[in-house]
Amino acid sequence: MSTENTTKNPTETPAIEHTRNGLCFRPNVDIRERDEELLVLADVPGAASDSIDVNFEDGMLTIHAKVAPRQEHDHRYLVREYGVGDFYRTFRVSEAVDAGKISAEYADGVLMLHLPKAEAVKPRKIEVSAK
Amino acid sequence: MVLRDLSLRNPLYQFRNEVDRLFNGFLGSVPEGFLPPPLRNQPAVNIWEQHEAILVEMEVPGVKKDQLDLSVVGNELSIRIDQPGPEEEGTIYHRRERPVGSFSRVIPLPCEVDANRVAAELRDGVLTITLPKAESAKPRKIAVAG
Known part of the structure; x- marks a missing residue:
């Protein structure tokens, strides 16, 4: 699995990538490997569960979480350390993942993707039979 | 160079x-130095002012209500987040970018607030704290006699 996008995290450098709708950020992710699956956790704070698109096409997994502006465009901040906008990130998914069975959950601003491993690459314990 | x-x-x-x-x-x-920039791993904040309140917003994805500790002492808002560390030991990470553990931040407020009426909301990983201004800090319309 490799990361294709190189936009920046909103909490450090706001907005590198511009989309039609304005600002777009690269979510922070954790990718954990388990025996049965790859688990992807993506921080997309401010997104509502029905505004998150997860797409798989041509071996590419795309996360696009739309985040509605919380303030007016010309809002005056006393302190502004981060920008608010959509989250977008793309991953190349290896063939070792069973793409048909990818599933997603969302809670508290964190998107959780389960990428089950294809049967062929799951760890298998080989029984040794005694003669 | x-x-x-x-x-x-x-x-x-x-x-x-x-x-x-x-x-x-x-x-x-x-004023300069109103808020020192966040340290590494400290959550960033946005702060703005309304007529009657100061609003502080913070993105805290994955944080649950009971992991947040907010307090107002004098002119300072303290935010503390206690997240459990990474789960199982020996987990293989291919990417590890999400902040873990505990962090805290003290935010000096630009005016006096009514600590008894401070309200906080946590929604989709965004924490919004509403700090109503103290009576003395509210804008007052002065009637001109005559």
């Missing part, structure tokens, strides 16, 4: 300058 060269060519640096310029505009009316 190498550094200068870098900054001229690298669009990221150019962009940063643009952003700095933009933000300096926003911050024009705020």
